[in-house]
Amino acid sequence: KGVLVYIYMGMLAVFCTNAMNILAGVNGVETGQSVIIGTSIAVFNVIEIARDQFAAKHLFSLYLILPFIAVSLALLRHNWYPSKVFVGDTLCYFAGMTFAVVAILGSFSKTMLLFFIPQVFNFLYSVPQLFGIIPCPRHRLPKFDRATGLLGMSYAKFSPDQMGPGGAALLKTLSFLRLAKVEWSPPSGKEKKAEISVNNLTIINYLLKFIGPTHERTLTIYIMTVQVVGTIIAFSIRYGFVRFFYDVVQ
Incomplete structure (x- = not known):
């Protein structure tokens, strides 16, 4: 189990960064999904601290994610349509690595993947093109x-x-x-x-x-709605159907 855990952690870091990067290219999408996933992590940390489940680890995770959310919100103001700042790969890799780090240090690496439901779907949907x-x-x-x-x-x-x-x-x-x-x-x-x-x-x-041809700002709102729905599903699985998905939840 020891070696496999390290392999999984490495794969998680690679997935988080690249999953963010392939769901991108429209004004506000990269920053918007960062804000929503970051907020989801913060809410999850608060819930676990209140339940006294690995409180110290979740508190440490919260210390890291709150500044990230604050900076991302400020960036979103300038990255929203019409964008004045283009974030490119830099934000995607930084955000993805931040999420991977807080999940590993907070001991909720499995739950983290639940907050990436839209990104997981996007990756699986992209596999035929990504693998040639x-x-x-x-x-x-x-x-x-x-x-x-x-x-x-x-x-x-x-x-x-x-x-x-x-x-x-x-x-x-x-x-x-x-x-x-x-x-x-x-x-x-x-x-x-x-x-x-x-x-x-x-x-x-x-x-x-x-939905057919759509204005860029409207399209971003649709994508962010999908991300929020993914978060709702994630919390439903984590707290409502946890026994059907995990033997031991992290």
């Missing part, structure tokens, strides 16, 4: 329409021979489950190959699939 089963473009941000000022789904376009093993079956499954919009264009002419178009597999594009 389906071609992954350099940028997967929503597409901006200059004429309307709205954001819509962005697409990856490629030929069938560019997919990895099982790519075609995976696309058909995603289309059948309505998890992605897939279009197959037959070859036209002698030289042009068949082309496949699929929306980039991120939770942001997935939301746009259902």
Whole structure:
């Protein structure tokens, strides 16, 4: 168990930083999710201190997370649409590492993953592109329409021979489950190959699939709503259905 714990801690740090980073690219999203997750951690710390469960560790975690929330709130004011500050990878990596550190030092590394439910879904949804089963473009941000000022789904376009093993079956499954919009264009002419178009597999594009072209500020509000719902589910699991998920809760 000793060696596996260290491996898990390392993986947690890598996941937290990168999960924050791939759910990004829209004004306010990186900072907004940082504020919501940080606030969730603070609330969890207060509850555990009141219950006298590892109070000293949760108090130490609280000391670290409160300044982070305060700084993130100040940053959110400038990062909200229209953004005056672009945080890039720097905030994502800093925030993710902060969350990993407070979870490890506070001995609630399992519970921390519950606060990352939207990020976990986004990662799993992105796996076909991240692991090369389906071609992954350099940028997967929503597409901006200059004429309307709205954001819509962005697409990856490629030929069938560019997919990895099982790519075609995976696309058909995603289309059948309505998890992605897939279009197959037959070859036209002698030289042009068949082309496949699929929306980039991120939770942001997935939301746009259902709500349609949306203003950037409104899209951020939708994403933050998803994050809050994820937090509600996390607390429900942690305190309402804990016995079904963990033998020993951390």
